[in-house]
Amino acid sequence: MDFQVSARKWRPQKFSELIGQEHIVRTLSNAIELERVSHAFLFSGTRGVGKTTTARILARVLNCEKGPTIDPCGVCTFCTEITEGNCIDVQEIDGASNNGVQEVRDLIDNVQYATSSARYKVYIIDEVHMLSKSAFNALLKTLEEPPPRVIFIFATTELIKIPETILSRCQCFEFKPLSQPQITQQLELICDQEKIEIEKRGLEDISKIGAGSMRDAQSLLDQVIAYSGRKVNSESVEAVLGIVGGNTLETFVDKLIDRQPAALVSLIQEIVKQGKDLGLFCRSLMEYLRNLLIVKISKEPEGLLNTHTCSLETLKKQAERFHADELQVMFAILTRAEMEMKRSTLSQMVFEMALLRLIETRPFQKIDELINKINQSENTNLQPSLPVQSGSSNSQETISTPPANTVSQNSPVSWDRIKQQVSKTKPFFEHYLEKCRVSVLNEKEIHLVFNDNFTFDLVQTPENIQYLKETAKTVYGHDVDIKLTLDTSQPPAQVAVEEKKKSIDTEDTETGKQKSESEIIQDALDIFGGVVVK
Ligand SMILES: [Zn+2]
Incomplete structure (x- = not known):
C-alpha cells in the first residue's frame, strides 16, 4: 500500500506554497535575505494551520545546499532528508512525551556538539507548552546564549501556557486559522491533481467543518474519498460528515415560518435518527438565518452570502416573511443554544426548547x-x-409587594x-x-x-x-x-x-x-x- 494521507502528501515544501500565513512568510523571508535570522522562534496557533510545516520549511531554507535561500531546491541531500525526517541535524521533538527536565538536559548536552554536516542544527519542539516548569527553566540559559548555528523552533497550540521568560527570548509568530475559501481552494487543487471528481458544494462543506484547520479538512477529504471513490457527490459528503443538507434546512425554515412546532420537533427527530450531528445542524441554521438577514438588508446580496444551501430566490421569498429584528433574536437564541448543547448531555432537548423559543419570536412586530x-x-x-x-x-428575589396605589x-x-x-x-x-x-x-x-x-x-x-x-x-x-x-x-x-x-x-x-x-x-x-x- 503506497497510500499517503493528503495532509502529508500535500504538505507545503517552500514558503510560496504555504497558505494563509503571508505575514509570517514575509517576515521570515526578509530575515533570511538580510541574514538576520533569530536563534529561537515560537510558532503559536490552532492545530493544522501550518506551524510544524513552517518549521520544517525554515530548516530546509537554512540548510539547502543552494542556501540559505527562501526557495530551497527540494532535491539536494539536506532538502530530501529534512522532508523525510531523516536529517541528523534537524531534530523534531514531541514536547508532550519529552517534557521532563532530564530530557531537556540531554537535549542541551546534544546542542553543544557541532553539526555533522548541515549548516544549522535545528531543534523543532512541538507542543512545547507540555514541558514542565523545571524543563523550561533548564532551557533558559541555552536559549539566552545558544552555541553558534543552533536554532530552536517551538510550536504550540496554547500560547498562554508558555512562561514569559521563554517568550521574551523568542521571536514569536501567531498563525491564523485558515479561511473557508482558502481551504476550499487547496482541496480543489488536491482533487484536481488526484483526479477526484467532487462537487464544489461538497468541498465547501468539508472546509466549513475543518473550521480553520487545513489538516482536519484534508483528513475529512480522505474520509469522503474512502467512502465514495473517485466520484464524490454532495449527498455522500453530507452522509460522511453528518451534515444536514440544504433541502432539509429549507424545509425547516418553511415550517418555522408557518409556526409548526410539532413538525419542527419531528424533523429534528428525523435528523437525529439519520445519525446527523445536531450541533452542526444548529450552526448551519445560524448560517441560514444570517443569509436571510443579508438578503433582507442588501440590494446585492450575492457576494455576501457564504453558502450554497439553497437558491437566492428561495432565500428572498423566505426573508420576506421575517423582520430583520426577528432574525437577530433568532440568531441570538441559536448562539446560546449551541453553547448549551456542548455542555449538556441532553443536547437534543436543549435544541428542541430553543426551537420553541424561535417560534415565539415570530409575532413580535405584530x-x-x-x-x-x-x-x-x-x-x-x-x-x-x-x-x-x-x-x-413566589419571586426568586423578594420584592416588597407595593400597595395597590x-x-x-x-x-x-x-x-x-x-x-x-x-x-x-x-x-x-x-x-x-x-x-x-x-x-x-x-x-x-x-x-x-x-x-x-x-x-x-x-x-x-x-x-x-x-x-x-x-x-x-x-x-x-x-x-x-x-x-x-x-x-x-x-x-x-x-x-x-x-x-x-x-x-x-x-x-x-x-x-x-x-x-x-x-x-x-x-x-x-x-x-x-x-x-x-x-
Ligand atoms: Zn536543497
Whole structure:
C-alpha cells in the first residue's frame, strides 16, 4: 500500500506554497535575505494551520545546499532528508512525551556538539507548552546564549501556557486559522491533481467543518474519498460528515415560518435518527438565518452570502416573511443554544426548547401594531399590555409587594411613553419589554418582572439597565430607579388574559362597547398566545 494521507502528501515544501500565513512568510523571508535570522522562534496557533510545516520549511531554507535561500531546491541531500525526517541535524521533538527536565538536559548536552554536516542544527519542539516548569527553566540559559548555528523552533497550540521568560527570548509568530475559501481552494487543487471528481458544494462543506484547520479538512477529504471513490457527490459528503443538507434546512425554515412546532420537533427527530450531528445542524441554521438577514438588508446580496444551501430566490421569498429584528433574536437564541448543547448531555432537548423559543419570536412586530390598535380603540383603563400587579409571591428575589396605589392612574400612559421612546431609539429592545410585566411604576421607580430566564438574562446587563434609566429620564425629566426581577412562577400570557378578563368583568359598562367580550379575549389570545383557563 503506497497510500499517503493528503495532509502529508500535500504538505507545503517552500514558503510560496504555504497558505494563509503571508505575514509570517514575509517576515521570515526578509530575515533570511538580510541574514538576520533569530536563534529561537515560537510558532503559536490552532492545530493544522501550518506551524510544524513552517518549521520544517525554515530548516530546509537554512540548510539547502543552494542556501540559505527562501526557495530551497527540494532535491539536494539536506532538502530530501529534512522532508523525510531523516536529517541528523534537524531534530523534531514531541514536547508532550519529552517534557521532563532530564530530557531537556540531554537535549542541551546534544546542542553543544557541532553539526555533522548541515549548516544549522535545528531543534523543532512541538507542543512545547507540555514541558514542565523545571524543563523550561533548564532551557533558559541555552536559549539566552545558544552555541553558534543552533536554532530552536517551538510550536504550540496554547500560547498562554508558555512562561514569559521563554517568550521574551523568542521571536514569536501567531498563525491564523485558515479561511473557508482558502481551504476550499487547496482541496480543489488536491482533487484536481488526484483526479477526484467532487462537487464544489461538497468541498465547501468539508472546509466549513475543518473550521480553520487545513489538516482536519484534508483528513475529512480522505474520509469522503474512502467512502465514495473517485466520484464524490454532495449527498455522500453530507452522509460522511453528518451534515444536514440544504433541502432539509429549507424545509425547516418553511415550517418555522408557518409556526409548526410539532413538525419542527419531528424533523429534528428525523435528523437525529439519520445519525446527523445536531450541533452542526444548529450552526448551519445560524448560517441560514444570517443569509436571510443579508438578503433582507442588501440590494446585492450575492457576494455576501457564504453558502450554497439553497437558491437566492428561495432565500428572498423566505426573508420576506421575517423582520430583520426577528432574525437577530433568532440568531441570538441559536448562539446560546449551541453553547448549551456542548455542555449538556441532553443536547437534543436543549435544541428542541430553543426551537420553541424561535417560534415565539415570530409575532413580535405584530404585538406592537396590535397594542397600538387596542390602546387607541379602548379607554386607558383597559391596558392589556400592562398586566398590573399580579400579586404573585413566589419571586426568586423578594420584592416588597407595593400597595395597590403604587401604579397610579396615569402610570400606564407613562409606561407606554417609555416604550415608545425605546421603540424610537432601540426598536430591537422593545421586544424584550413585551416579555415583562410592570409591578411598580411611580415617579421614583419602575419594577419590571420577567417570567423567563432567557429574556431576564438579556435585559439585566448593566448597559441595558443604564439605557432604561436614561430612557425613563427622558420621559420623566428626572432620575428613575429601574429594578428587574425574575419570577418564573406565573406565565405572563395567563396573567394577561386573567387581568383582561377581570377588567372586562368590572368595567364592562365603560368600554364603549366597541368590542364584545369574546372579541377582546380573542385579541389577548392573539397577542399573548395564551389559553383561557376558565
Ligand atoms: Zn536543497
